[in-house]
Amino acid sequence: MDHIEKNLENNIQHINNLFHQTSDLVVRKLKFGMEKSEHAAIIYIDGIIDSEILQVFVIKPLLNFTKTSEKNNIINLVNEVIVSPNVQTVTTFQEITDAIVNGKSAILFEGHDIGMIVETAKWNERSIEEALGERTPKGPVIGLTEKLKTNINILRSMIKSPKLCIENKEIGLISKTQISVIYMNGIVDKGVLEKVQSRLSNLSVNYIIEDRIIEEVIEGQKSIFNLNKTTERPDVLASALYEGKVGIIVDGSPFAIITPSLFIDAFQTPDDYYLKAGRVTTRFIRFIGFILSVYLPAIYVTLENFHQNKYSQKVVKSFFSDGELLPAFWEMMFLLFLLKILIDATFRIPKSSIILLSLVAAIVIGETAVTAKIIHPAGLITIGITFLTSFVIIYRGLADAMATMRFLFLLIANFFGFTGLIAGTTILILYMTNLKSAGVPYLSPLIPFRYEELKDTLYRGDLKSLLNSKHSYPDNN
Known part of the structure; x- marks a missing residue:
């Protein structure tokens, strides 16, 4: 059974079977509408949803819903009364299970083969802390966290531009993990972006716990050198995006992947750009x-x-x-x-x-x-x-x-x-x-030699010229 049925009890039983009768799957049945004639069930996983949001913005509006309408119009009316910025309708059990494991709540109705998904997630996460592995004497000190949305929020606060593009993907057969491919439209090297998108689209794994599997896929070859750079600093990620590189953030990892990563990048640190001394x-x-x-x-x-x-x-x-x-x-x-x-x-x-x-x-x-x-x-x-x-x-x-x-x-x-x-x-x-x-020579701009790119290699050039210059990479071919 792939699609939602009109029989509510059958739908509930099937979802319970899909979750193997796990004890933290909660089914909240309720009656609403004129004379409580409408039957519905709210299904969610206890512990990963915000119960207050569910109670105030979903359950309470439904219980207070007393409009009369034709049977076929009930879904549209319910959609209007639920006070949530993100409500969507679904027709398959796969969509429902994917939503529930991501902290959302599913609403099913008696007599309807359409369900509703409401955003109610509340994940426990640590507060934003100092980047411990890449400390600098001057500049921002905050680091990325394990939550993808929090990291995107931090990055958006640094790059206030509509050119910042986020492409979300879900990877995993048993457990789906969300990753975000990040780049600056009009600035990103198109060859690098296409290489990253192509390699990620061919990735098929059961699950992702850490971002190392993503690094290996993007590298595309075995080497003793890391052909991608990882950072826990959002300012380093932002700077890389301005240089035309591509960033990848994996939900659950406090590190961002930056590609392409060149040999010369290992000798550059954030404080090179925050301090006056030591440019050469x-x-x-x-x-x-x-x-x-x-x-x-x-x-x-x-x-x-x-x-x-x-x-x-x-x-x-x-x-x-x-x-x-x-x-x-x-x-x-x-x-x-x-x-x-x-x-x-x-x-x-x-x-x-x-x-x-x-x-x-x-x-x-x-x-x-x-x-x-x-x-x-x-x-x-x-x-x-x-x-x-x-x-x-x-x-x-x-x-x-x-x-x-x-x-x-x-x-x-x-x-x-x-x-x-x-x-x-x-x-x-x-x-x-x-x-x-990602198709860019690892020793660039030294081999092949590119004079115009030497202004930020073995020495740090003038900041104004660096900020106003457009970085380019050798042809992938």
Whole structure:
């Protein structure tokens, strides 16, 4: 049975069966009209609807409804008396179940094969809070929340323009999740938008809990690099939309997906545009930090394995092996492994235990390991600098890629030295030139070189010219 019947009891029974007799499905029967001759039932899920809205704007107007009319005209009259900004009529049970699980209330009538859907949702959500992962010393501090409508509300408050377009889609076979594709009409790159819409239209999954599946679909290829950017800051999303990019927000996720995302985006932060200082030096320092984080352990291993004989005995003892148990390569691997455990454990244990964990880690990884001649002090300093520099851009999409490259270059350096590192870097650059984010070359505007787009890459250009310029992307073809 797909369509609503005229028998009210049969309809109620069928909906109960569709929800497998769940105990929080409420059926509120009532009589209304002249001499209470009309029979209806309001069906909703308890706990996700606003009972006050239902009582004041739906039930009370119906009970006070006393007009006489022809039987066929009752739906139109009820539609007039219900005090709700969003009322729609439906004819199928699929429409009713979809509405009920989204916090709406369904109204069915005896003798009618048409139902009504009323907006009554009331979802519990946390209040708007500071964006914890992308903090800045100046500028807006609010972050996105888990509710899609709240996030759209925040974004609309920042972009007060009719050019802002929201395309809502529902994805999921078992449980439907709403996502919004967001762009600025007339500004968005049409090729990017078409690529995103095409890939999303081909997505078929049972359910969506997190936005990672959406990221993978939009990326369209496997890579160690993130070909999309995620942000919890609405101002970052707004800025990306003004640049002609596309944003995707998934209901239930406090992060927005931005595409295309280019390699150079990982070195840009919101405070670059809020602060006067550092327009030239800040991004250069971040790039140096990226290089050190990826290559420093490999360089240390190369110097110890292949170039010790070029230095005096005093220098060798100070910076390289001095009777330690582990050679340089295994020192690096051991320390990277321990620090990876430390980082993972930091996000798993209760906050009250973090200080204790840090104390134990400092004793085990630091003083004790050096005193016991397991690792060399210079090796510990090398790994310390590696992790400090990695945190400069760890929240901007390159953390996983840096960890993978660090391990690969460490392995290459152990066997092939600087020659292997040069060859590996060349292969890496060739690999990156073949990556595309929603059809846009990942290394753009460096490769292919586009001079007009360099004003916001390794340095931040004049704000007025940036705000008034139109960004463009290389042809998808």
